[in-house]
Amino acid sequence: MSNNILVINSGSSSVKFSLFDMSSESESASGLAERLNTAEGEITIKSAEGKINLKLEKSDYRSTLEVIINTLTEQGLLETLPVAIGHRVVHGGEFFSDPVLINDDVLGKIKDCIPLAPLHNPAAVSGIEAMTSLYPSIPQVAVFDTAFHQTLPPEAYLYGVPYELYEELGVRRYGMHGTSHQYVASEAAKRLNLPAEHGILTAHLGNGCSCSAVVNGKSVDTTMGMTPLEGLLMGTRSGDVDPGLHQFLHAQKGWSIDEITDVLNKKSGLLGISGVSNDMRSVEQEAEKGNKRAQLALDVFHFRLARQLGGLAASLPRFDALVFTGGIGENSRETRALMLNTIKIFGIELDEALNKTNGDERGVISKGNGPTAIVVNTAEELMIARAAQALI
Incomplete structure (x- = not known):
C-alpha cells in the first residue's frame, strides 16, 4: 500500500514540492515550478534518478500541479496517488495553533487571514483549491508558519497600540518560520539530551530571518511580528524600523504607503545596504574584496542579530543551547563565528575546528561548560509530511 505524502509550498509565482515515502520518512523527489502564469513557466524535478526540466504549456496552478503528479507517476516515483497532501500556509492568525x-x-479562515499575509496566503489558497479540484478524494492538511507561536503570552504578542485594534482587527505579533523553529528546537533537545525543563534560542537565518525563544518545547517569544517584515535584517527586508519612517518618507519623497511597504519588503536588508545582492554569499565575497557597503551590510546584519538574541534570552528561565539553521545558519561559518564572538555574555565558547565542518556528528560547534551552540539543518517539508500523516 502506498504511503506517499506530497508536500506543497505555493508561492505567488512558484510552487515548491517534496514527495515523501513515510514508511522510511525519506524524500523520494523534490522540485520547483517557476514563472507561473507566464509564457516562460518551467518545472524542475530532482530524484535519485537525476534531474528533469520541463517547459510548462499551461502554467496556472491547476495545470502545474497536475503536471507535477503526472510526471512523478510517469517517472515511477508515485505508483498511486498520494495518501495525503500537506500545504504550507504562512498565516493562520489566531484561528490555528495546530495543523x-x-x-x-478552514479554507474560509485561511482566506480571512489574507490581510495579514497578502503576499503569501493567496498563493496557498490557489494551491489548495487547485488540488481540491483535481483530486477531491485526497485528504489535504494545512500546516501554518504561525501556529507554533500561538503559545506566546500576551506580554510578548501585544503591541503598544489601542487594545481595540487587537480586538477588532487582530493587530498583534504572530511570528513566522514556526515549523522550522519547532523542528530544530526539538531536534537540538534530543541530540543534546536536554532535560524536560530547558531553554533554547533558535536562529532561522536565510533570505528571511527570525529567531525564537523556546522553553520546554514551546515558543515564548520571537522576532517576526504581525507580518514577516518585523525583526531581523534580512535579504531584502528591512526588519525593525521606526514606525515614523512611513510618514517621513511620504512627506519627503511623496511615496504612497504601498510604495514604502514595497521598498521595505523588496529593496532593503542586505540588498539595500550593500547595493550588491540579497544573497549572504555574494555580500561576503564583496566584503572580502574591500567593498565597504558590503561590509557595512554584514556589520548591521550581525549587530541586529546579536541584539535580538540578547533580548530573547530575557524570556528564558535557563539557557541551554543556541541553534543555527536556515541557509545562512547552516552554511555560513563566518556568521556563526561572528555571532558567538559578539555575544560573549552568553558564555558560549566557539570551537573553530568544529565550526569549519559545520559541527560534529550532532552539529555541535562549541566547547566548554557554557550553553551549547549547535547547527541543525531544518526539515520543514518533513514536518509538514509528518503532520499530514498524523491527521489522516
Whole structure:
C-alpha cells in the first residue's frame, strides 16, 4: 500500500514540492515550478534518478500541479496517488495553533487571514483549491508558519497600540518560520539530551530571518511580528524600523504607503545596504574584496542579530543551547563565528575546528561548560509530511 505524502509550498509565482515515502520518512523527489502564469513557466524535478526540466504549456496552478503528479507517476516515483497532501500556509492568525485537515471552514479562515499575509496566503489558497479540484478524494492538511507561536503570552504578542485594534482587527505579533523553529528546537533537545525543563534560542537565518525563544518545547517569544517584515535584517527586508519612517518618507519623497511597504519588503536588508545582492554569499565575497557597503551590510546584519538574541534570552528561565539553521545558519561559518564572538555574555565558547565542518556528528560547534551552540539543518517539508500523516 502506498504511503506517499506530497508536500506543497505555493508561492505567488512558484510552487515548491517534496514527495515523501513515510514508511522510511525519506524524500523520494523534490522540485520547483517557476514563472507561473507566464509564457516562460518551467518545472524542475530532482530524484535519485537525476534531474528533469520541463517547459510548462499551461502554467496556472491547476495545470502545474497536475503536471507535477503526472510526471512523478510517469517517472515511477508515485505508483498511486498520494495518501495525503500537506500545504504550507504562512498565516493562520489566531484561528490555528495546530495543523488541520482542510475543509470549507478552514479554507474560509485561511482566506480571512489574507490581510495579514497578502503576499503569501493567496498563493496557498490557489494551491489548495487547485488540488481540491483535481483530486477531491485526497485528504489535504494545512500546516501554518504561525501556529507554533500561538503559545506566546500576551506580554510578548501585544503591541503598544489601542487594545481595540487587537480586538477588532487582530493587530498583534504572530511570528513566522514556526515549523522550522519547532523542528530544530526539538531536534537540538534530543541530540543534546536536554532535560524536560530547558531553554533554547533558535536562529532561522536565510533570505528571511527570525529567531525564537523556546522553553520546554514551546515558543515564548520571537522576532517576526504581525507580518514577516518585523525583526531581523534580512535579504531584502528591512526588519525593525521606526514606525515614523512611513510618514517621513511620504512627506519627503511623496511615496504612497504601498510604495514604502514595497521598498521595505523588496529593496532593503542586505540588498539595500550593500547595493550588491540579497544573497549572504555574494555580500561576503564583496566584503572580502574591500567593498565597504558590503561590509557595512554584514556589520548591521550581525549587530541586529546579536541584539535580538540578547533580548530573547530575557524570556528564558535557563539557557541551554543556541541553534543555527536556515541557509545562512547552516552554511555560513563566518556568521556563526561572528555571532558567538559578539555575544560573549552568553558564555558560549566557539570551537573553530568544529565550526569549519559545520559541527560534529550532532552539529555541535562549541566547547566548554557554557550553553551549547549547535547547527541543525531544518526539515520543514518533513514536518509538514509528518503532520499530514498524523491527521489522516
